[in-house]
Amino acid sequence: MDDATVPTATAPTTSTDSGNRxxxxxxxxxxxxxxxxxxxxxxxxxxxxxxxxxxxxxxVAALAVLNTLRGR
Structure with missing residues (x-):
């Protein structure tokens, strides 16, 4: 198969930064x-x-307290 006939996928571009949402x-x-x-x-x-x-x-807070008391 010729490389010119193989469709290539491109990553979609986004205009917003997902880290700031x-x-x-x-x-x-x-x-x-x-x-x-x-x-x-x-x-x-x-x-x-x-x-x-x-x-x-x-x-989660209860588990943290229990683990603290268990370590004593």
Missing amino acids: KTALTDAFRTHFSGDAPITEKAANFAKARPWTSAAFVG
């Missing part, structure tokens, strides 16, 4: 943890808005 989670952090309210109120509002994410954070 914001995610919904960072937007939620910025929304719920900005302002002058007490940190407990900010955390409660975040937990109401994103219950699965806050549950995951609590689980």
Whole structure:
């Protein structure tokens, strides 16, 4: 087969840098943890808005505490 007849694939180009895109989670952090309210109120509002994410954070923190106590 001749090289001139083989189609070549080119990578699509994007105009935005994927490293600078914001995610919904960072937007939620910025929304719920900005302002002058007490940190407990900010955390409660975040937990109401994103219950699965806050549950995951609590689980990771609990594992960290358990591993710390286990190492004693």
